Amino acid sequence: MKGIGGLGAFRACVCLAALLFLGVFLVYPLATVLLASVRDPDTGAWTLAPYRQIAASRYYLGSVGNSLLAGVLSMGFVCVLAVPLAFCLARLEVPGKPVLLTLASLPLVLPSFVGAYALVLLFGHAGIATVAMRDIGLPVGSIYGMPGIVIVFTLTLYPYVLMPVMAGFQAVDIAIEEAARNLGGSRFHVFRTVLLPVVMPSVLAGALLVFIEALENFGVPAVLAEDRPFLALDIFKLFAGESDSNPGAAGALSVLLVACTAGVLVLQRRWLARRRFATGARRVPPPIVLGRGGRIAAGVFCWAVVLLSVLPFAAVLVISFQHFRGPVLNWEITLSNYAALLRGSYRPLWNTLLLASIAAMAVTLLGAPIGYVLARHRSRLSTLLDIVVTVPFAVSGTVLGIGLVIAFNSGWLVLTGGWLILSVAFVVRKLPFSVRSAGAIVHQIDPSLEEASINLGVSPLRTFLTMTVPMMAAGLAGGMVLVWVTVTSELSATIVLYSSRWRTMTVLMFQSLEGTAPGEAAAAASILIVFTALPLLLVYRLLQRQGMGVL
Amino acid sequence: MTAIRLEGVTRSYGAVRAVDDVSLTVNEGEFFTLLGPSGCGKTTLLRMIAGFTDVEHGSIWFGARRIDAVPAHRRNTGMVFQSYAVFPNLTVAGNVAYGLRARKVGRAETGARVARALASVQLGALGERWPHELSGGQLQRVAIARSLVIEPAVLLFDEPLSNLDAQLRTQLRVEIRQLQRQLGLTAVYVTHDQEEALAVSDRIAVMRAGRVEQVGPPEAIYRTPGTAFVAEFMGSTNMLPGRIEAVDGAEIAVRAGGAMFRVQGAAGTVGDPVLLSIRPETMRVLAGDADGRSVTEDGRSVTATLVLREFLGPTLRLHTVLPDGTPLRVAALGGQEIRQGAGGALLLGYDAAQIILYPAS
Ligand SMILES: Nc1ncnc2c1ncn2[C@@H]1O[C@H](COP(=O)(O)OP(=O)(O)O)[C@@H](O)[C@H]1O
Numbered sequence: 001m002k003g004i005g006g007l008g009a010f011r012a013c014v015c016l017a018a019l020l021f022l023g024v025f026l027v028y029p030l031a032t033v034l035l036a037s038v039r040d041p042d043t044g045a046w047t048l049a050p051y052r053q054i055a056a057s058r059y060y061l062g063s064v065g066n067s068l069l070a071g072v073l074s075m076g077f078v079c080v081l082a083v084p085l086a087f088c089l090a091r092l093e094v095p096g097k098p099v100l101l102t103l104a105s106l107p108l109v110l111p112s113f114v115g116a117y118a119l120v121l122l123f124g125h126a127g128i129a130t131v132a133m134r135d136i137g138l139p140v141g142s143i144y145g146m147p148g149i150v151i152v153f154t155l156t157l158y159p160y161v162l163m164p165v166m167a168g169f170q171a172v173d174i175a176i177e178e179a180a181r182n183l184g185g186s187r188f189h190v191f192r193t194v195l196l197p198v199v200m201p202s203v204l205a206g207a208l209l210v211f212i213e214a215l216e217n218f219g220v221p222a223v224l225a226e227d228r229p230f231l232a233l234d235i236f237k238l239f240a241g242e243s244d245s246n247p248g249a250a251g252a253l254s255v256l257l258v259a260c261t262a263g264v265l266v267l268q269r270r271w272l273a274r275r276r277f278a279t280g281a282r283r284v285p286p287p288i289v290l291g292r293g294g295r296i297a298a299g300v301f302c303w304a305v306v307l308l309s310v311l312p313f314a315a316v317l318v319i320s321f322q323h324f325r326g327p328v329l330n331w332e333i334t335l336s337n338y339a340a341l342l343r344g345s346y347r348p349l350w351n352t353l354l355l356a357s358i359a360a361m362a363v364t365l366l367g368a369p370i371g372y373v374l375a376r377h378r379s380r381l382s383t384l385l386d387i388v389v390t391v392p393f394a395v396s397g398t399v400l401g402i403g404l405v406i407a408f409n410s411g412w413l414v415l416t417g418g419w420l421i422l423s424v425a426f427v428v429r430k431l432p433f434s435v436r437s438a439g440a441i442v443h444q445i446d447p448s449l450e451e452a453s454i455n456l457g458v459s460p461l462r463t464f465l466t467m468t469v470p471m472m473a474a475g476l477a478g479g480m481v482l483v484w485v486t487v488t489s490e491l492s493a494t495i496v497l498y499s500s501r502w503r504t505m506t507v508l509m510f511q512s513l514e515g516t517a518p519g520e521a522a523a524a525a526s527i528l529i530v531f532t533a534l535p536l537l538l539v540y541r542l543l544q545r546q547g548m549g550v551l
Numbered sequence: 552m553t554a555i556r557l558e559g560v561t562r563s564y565g566a567v568r569a570v571d572d573v574s575l576t577v578n579e580g581e582f583f584t585l586l587g588p589s590g591c592g593k594t595t596l597l598r599m600i601a602g603f604t605d606v607e608h609g610s611i612w613f614g615a616r617r618i619d620a621v622p623a624h625r626r627n628t629g630m631v632f633q634s635y636a637v638f639p640n641l642t643v644a645g646n647v648a649y650g651l652r653a654r655k656v657g658r659a660e661t662g663a664r665v666a667r668a669l670a671s672v673q674l675g676a677l678g679e680r681w682p683h684e685l686s687g688g689q690l691q692r693v694a695i696a697r698s699l700v701i702e703p704a705v706l707l708f709d710e711p712l713s714n715l716d717a718q719l720r721t722q723l724r725v726e727i728r729q730l731q732r733q734l735g736l737t738a739v740y741v742t743h744d745q746e747e748a749l750a751v752s753d754r755i756a757v758m759r760a761g762r763v764e765q766v767g768p769p770e771a772i773y774r775t776p777g778t779a780f781v782a783e784f785m786g787s788t789n790m791l792p793g794r795i796e797a798v799d800g801a802e803i804a805v806r807a808g809g810a811m812f813r814v815q816g817a818a819g820t821v822g823d824p825v826l827l828s829i830r831p832e833t834m835r836v837l838a839g840d841a842d843g844r845s846v847t848e849d850g851r852s853v854t855a856t857l858v859l860r861e862f863l864g865p866t867l868r869l870h871t872v873l874p875d876g877t878p879l880r881v882a883a884l885g886g887q888e889i890r891q892g893a894g895g896a897l898l899l900g901y902d903a904a905q906i907i908l909y910p911a912s
């Protein structure tokens with residue numbers, strides 16, 4: 001890269017710095033987890049004992065099986081729900097569509113374990129709905145275990161399929177449809193033979209993401225599993241449990257989990273790579289006009305799905321302002337839950353806001369240049385970086401947290417117990433989002449603009465700083481808000497890495513779940529809902545313009 | 552005024568040789584066009600001159616200065632892009648002033664030069680407009696003014712007109728040509744449109760698969776294409792495969808399409824397979840008798856059967872077939888009266904000097 005006036009050096013610096021960062025804080029911790037699973041902690045000898053232990057244990061095999069089953073079931077239900085919803089929202093006239101679209105994007109940022117907790121509040125052993133229905137003689141089945149977990153995953157993860165499939169339906173060139181109908185196909189036949197194959201890659205790509213998220217998720221099984229085995233949960237227990245701590249087995253399960261998610265991610269990338277043929281639409285296809293009955297059915301369906309997914313959160317908000325006596329709810333408006341929750345200390349709230357802000361800024365500062373370099377320039381170094389930067393997608397927060405603890409608990413760099421290790425974990429976890437969103441923004445800027453500037457005598461580095469960066473600014477700000485919001489509701493890495501001084505709102509919420517005061521947990525959940533939903537709604541228009549693809 | 556010299560310039564992408572050992576000289580003040588089908592390496596070559604693509608082998612010189620290792624922003628070239636690349640965050644005047652600001656030209660002088668540049672592209676009144684308020688043609692004028700105003704050593708154009716409609720294209724290419732001549736700038740112009748290339752250029756280099764096939768003034772490229780590829784690319788010529796029947800000094804008899812053509816050419820051997828390039832407008836419809844008997848004074852004619860006639864206004868295009876069914880297109884003047892209908896026989900005269908013979912490859 002001779003003579004590119006600073007930009008070549010800049011690109012190399014970005015690539016090397018990013019690789020160094022990810023090497024130290026992602027690859028090295030993961031390697032320690034892998035090592036922990038194949039080495040005897042006392043003698044240091046190579047061993048496969050932890051794997052044998054797992055293979056011989058019905059409990060741990062059940063854990064792997066349950067997690068995979070939850071993933072597959074969630075994936076299936078999400079598709080059943082989201083594909084028709086996407087079609088309705090993309091191609092039919094549904095009343096209140098803008099509101100629906102906004103509401104449908106909320107589950108992407110609302111913490112899923114809060115949704116799980118809402119389910120417990122309403123339909124748990126002592127849930128409000130359970131009690132009310134028992135009083136009038138209606139039995140309610142148990143929502144604990146697989147049913148509740150799959151319901152929550154379905155209702156919180158469906159936007160992963162909805163968003164890309166909607167875009168797919170809108171990108172189908174209307175001329176193709178008209179041609180198919182002109183050749184004599186019925187509407188349904190056209191849907192099946194023309195539309196569905198075109199959006200199928202988007203469906204699969206989204207569904208595989210759902211599978212990965214469901215497999216990695218820690219909070220939802222933590223709330224709903226009771227004593228049933230689930231992978232992410234058992235990894236945490238094996239690592240951090242007081243009585244049954246077993247880092248070797250925790251490492252082995254982690255390796256299994258990462259292997260599953262990484263395998264699925266590779267599959268998902270394959271599908272994404274082939275998504276090309278859904279483009280070429282000159283204009284948004286006109287809405288299909290339905291009869292009265294069809295219109296009502298479509299409207300009811302859309303509103304029902306979307307409301308079902310956000311109502312639990314609304315219920316938590318309402319409940320948080322009610323008075324509890326012990327576990328019993330009195331319908332009486334009060335702020336006492338919040339007072340009890342923040343009893344004397346706003347520290348967890350400040351911690352959350354501070355850590356989210358640090359992480360959002362750091363991840364944007366790191367992600368924007370990486371996204372730019374990856375979008376604009378291909379070299380061997382940037383290809384390697386492109387692969388490494390995708391890895392956090394496939395690593396659950398719990399596993400990353402465990403790796404960071406093992407790696408930085410002692411030795412040349414000790415970080416455990418502080419804010420820095422939490423920030424590092426957040427930055428690593430959110431880096432792929434940030435890089436992808438920055439890349440999407442860069443792709444929308446005509447490269448000729450930069451070349452024109454260079455051609456007119458402004459050096460590449462100055463062109464980047466004075467022209468490209470300002471053009472990216474609005475988009476980066478939107479991405480930053482998204483990172484901020486998702487860090488605010490991060491639980492799976494935090495739960496491994498927090499210390500008593502650096503508890504966050506999610507930890508507080510998690511801990512109050514185990515206590516007997518549902519009011520406090522509801523208050524904590526409500527604070528999280530407000531701090532995640534409000535910022536998203538504020539930047540929603542901005543993000544929409546970029547296409548929600550960044551999520 | 553700067554001359555440009557390329558020596559053995561090469562660039563490959565993986566296994567593809569995008570530009571393959573190209574050596575060229577562009578004279579001072581010359582309007583030089585790189586012409587060729589899409590993917591033949593024109594853009595790559597132009598971008599190597601501008602400094603956006605690294606030169607793999609070879610060297611590039613502006614006058615006596617070797618510039619292939621000079622960073623793009625110090626080469627002092629003015630480039631006009633196909634996508635206009637007008638900065639959306641600056642006004643029209645701001646766009647034009649951009650390069651002057653980078654050169655730290657004083658405010659007063661900048662203002663005067665910007666006004667002059669805008670006037671020269673007929674945008675004098677639009678300096679305060681924003682790019683989104685302009686049409687495609689106006690945007691490209693802004694881009695042209697922006698690259699003229701810095702008084703570049705060379706002007707570079709990469710298909711600047713291909714996003715514009717046909718009428719605007721012909722109008723703007725005349726303006727570009729006049730500006731370039733007035734300012735006496737050396738220009739390298741990339742296009743895949745042979746008519747555009749013929750209309751504006753002092754000289755044309757026809758490229759094919761990364762190599763230069765032929766360099767010359769428009770007339771020479773059009774009239775005496777050096778290779779069958781150039782002949783075919785430069786216009787809708789008829790390419791007839793044939794075989795040499797007889798060689799008689801400078802005259803060669805070729806059997807093609809079931810007819811006999813007598814052409815002039817360099818030595819060939821009887822039996823060699825060849826290609827004949829016959830431009831439609833070099834054939835004349837002769838008022839022969841209906842049997843198509845030869846009535847020309849020198850016997851240089853063939854008979855063909857009329858299949859379809861297209862009236863195009865100034866010209867009349869006749870689709871004919873030679874005796875063995877090989878199609879042959881003939882252009883006649885629109886005013887000429889031709890009585891034969893479809894299926895009728897036509898007697899077509901030709902000028903031996905205007906049929907070009909290529910060895911069949
Ligand atoms: N950045 C690139 N990466 C890989 N191949 C390229 C790149 N740029 C050009 N090429 C290849 O080089 C050849 C010439 O391209 P180009 O110079 O753009 O052609 P033209 O401008 O004549 O249409 C093509 O085969 C093209 O695919």
Ligand SMILES: [Mg+2]
Nearest residue numbers: 590593594595
């Ligand atoms: Mg090109």
